[in-house]
Amino acid sequence: MxxxxxxxxxxxxxxxxxxxxxxxxxxxxxxxxxxxxxxxxxxxxxxxxxxxxxxxxxxxxxxxxxxxxxxxxxxxxxxxxxxxxxxxxxxxxxxxxxxxxxxxxxxxxxxxxxxxxxxxxxxxxxxxxxxxAVLFLPEDLDLVFGSPGDRRRYLDTTLAQVDPRYGRALSKYNQVLEQRNSLLRDFHERAFNPAELAIWDQQLVAEGAYLIARRAETVERYNGLTTEIHPRLTDGREELRLVYQPSVTLDAPAPARQPSLLPGEPASRTTDIASQFARQLEMMRPRELGAGLTLAGPHRDDLRFFIHRSAERNPIDAITYASRGQGRTIALSLKLAEVALMRGETGxxxxxxxxxxxxxxxxxxxxxxxxxxxxxxxxxxxxxxxxxxxxxxxxxxxxxxxxxxxxxxxxxx
CATH class of the missing domain: 3.40.50.300 (P-loop containing nucleotide triphosphate hydrolases)
Structure with missing residues (x-):
């Protein structure tokens, strides 16, 4: 287009x-x-x-x-x-x-x-x-050095452009999260009804599992793309690896789907993730009632970047150790990979x-x-x-x- x-x-x-x-x-x-x-x-x-x-x-x-x-x-x-x-x-x-x-x-x-x-x-x-559209701004350094929220928003914006179901799931998840947090905050002020919380849990898990599955698949797809892009921008001196860190503990990483992701169909992992998400919410119930907010879910995920330099044995955590120039190159690699990702998803x-x-x-x-x-x-x-x-x-x-x-x-x- x-x-x-x-x-x-x-x-x-x-x-x-x-x-x-x-x-x-x-x-x-x-x-x-x-x-x-x-x-x-x-x-x-x-x-x-x-x-x-x-x-x-x-x-x-x-x-x-x-x-x-x-x-x-x-x-x-x-x-x-x-x-x-x-x-x-x-x-x-x-x-x-x-x-x-x-x-x-x-x-x-x-x-x-x-x-x-x-x-x-x-x-x-x-x-x-x-x-x-794929947009690079100078402040995209925040993707590397900013808060987890900056990185979540980036993934959400990218995925919503290529997967309509993702956008709907994200909107519904945020609505349910707000209602669930309101119920948790009111725990000490009114009679607690476990059945009411269970209703919100079911909806949170259903929408959240889809978000997690799509994010995990997409990050792995990014890794396949940046393997070629990042060395090209660094004259072969650096390689880049993205690591998705969901707040829900997963038994195994979601596999990349080849040759392209299929919007709306990460079902092979979504059911497993939903089960793990539900168990984690149940285990964290006492802590959540004390804190008055939801402590696990896509709203607490993060994305990390690791640089492997040819002259060094171990990769470095870009958030902690990368220079501004390296951070800018990471952001550029991410955006150029996004172009290829969108092309593969939408044609x-x-x-x-x-x-x-x-x-x-x-x-x-x-x-x-x-x-x-x-x-x-x-x-x-x-x-x-x-x-x-x-x-x-x-x-x-x-x-x-x-x-x-x-x-x-x-x-x-």
Whole structure:
């Protein structure tokens, strides 16, 4: 699949933008704070219905849009898939009206979100899979050095794009988890009904087992892909290994499914995982009643990265010992593996979005990365300095310039 058109209205620093896009390489050059990252964010927002940045969705509305009678932002794109079918995606954010006189004149952080696919209203979950996108941001160092929650969110976003059942299971799991935690918190305040908790346990186990099975399979698939990708980015000096650490104790690791994962069908492991999850919840019941929260499940999983350097015998834990440069290369390897993963799962090439990707990389790694992405079916890459790219890369890329919420072709700049 590839994007053919992107239209923004009142999104971040873009008042109005109409941009035609083509397959292949698009290089967006400009100084900092010109809107390069905002454009990539808009595309990813259409793919996932959520911003990769933390903060309220109100912040997506352009500064100054609040002066309009009805403050709003619109992101719209047209995509073409392998079967030549065209799809128009649209997300509109409208600032909610004040509920009472006391709120009048005060900043309002509430927004209403409306999603349409080919003009038909959809839920956020229904948007996943319409446009598959892989986004690298400089802050993706948090995948390596950040919290387990950062890594769980990454796995969830990736899997939800390629497996609709995963997105539904995740949504249901989070709803059940909230209800179960509420019941555990109220244990000391009202009469405890074991049967009520058992109902939530059954639902938590059913949805959670699927999440665990898919995560385990996917991490093993990543390992098969990064075996080739990571050495290419490190001139053969390093190998990368991912280790999935579920909080539910499993009897044996989930096997990788070859040649590709089958969305909705890790059933060979799901039943076993559900049994183990249920037993663990039962064993932890006294601790959970004391703590007032659920102590095992996918919401407490982690993902670790280990680097094996050719000159050393033992691998190192990247979270503890990797340098920033190594962490950045790990994140890049992960994203490039994600491209191949999505292609294998869906039969469609995702749009690759790379923001300020060359900064903090030495010359050999920049050259290796350029060579790796040069044949991408569609890649949109931002940079402040074109000198970071090889002559061959520049000759094959369409070069655009970003400045103050405007984008111009190189020949027009």
């Amino acid at each position: 590839h994007l053919t058109r992107l239209a923004l209205t009142n999104f971040r620093n873009y008042a109005r933008l109409e941009l035609d896009l083509a397959p292949g390489l698009t290089l967006l050059q400009g100084n900092n704070a010109c809107g390069k990252t905002n454009l990539l964010e808009a595309i990813f927002y259409l793919a996932t219905a959520r911003s990769p940045h933390s903060g309220a969705e109100r912040e997506l509305l352009r500064w100054g849009a609040s002066d309009e009678p009805i403050p709003f932002a619109r992101v719209e794109a047209e995509i073409v898939k392998r079967n030549e079918m065209r799809t128009v995606l649209e997300i509109v954010l409208v600032q909610a009206a004040e509920k009472n006189r006391e709120e009048a004149g005060k900043p309002n952080s509430r927004v209403n979100k409306r999603i349409k696919v080919n003009g038909v209203g959809k839920r956020a979950l229904d948007l996943y899979g319409e446009l598959n 469609e090439d995702p749009v690759l979005l790379l923001d300020d990707v060359m900064s903090e990389l030495d010359a050999p790694r920049r050259a290796a990365l350029s060579q790796t992405v040069i044949d991408s079916p569609q890649a949109i890459i931002t940079a402040t300095d074109l000198d970071d790219f090889t002559d061959e890369f520049l000759s094959r890329a369409r070069i655009l310039h970003a400045c103050d919420g405007q984008i111009e072709n190189e020949k027009d700049a």
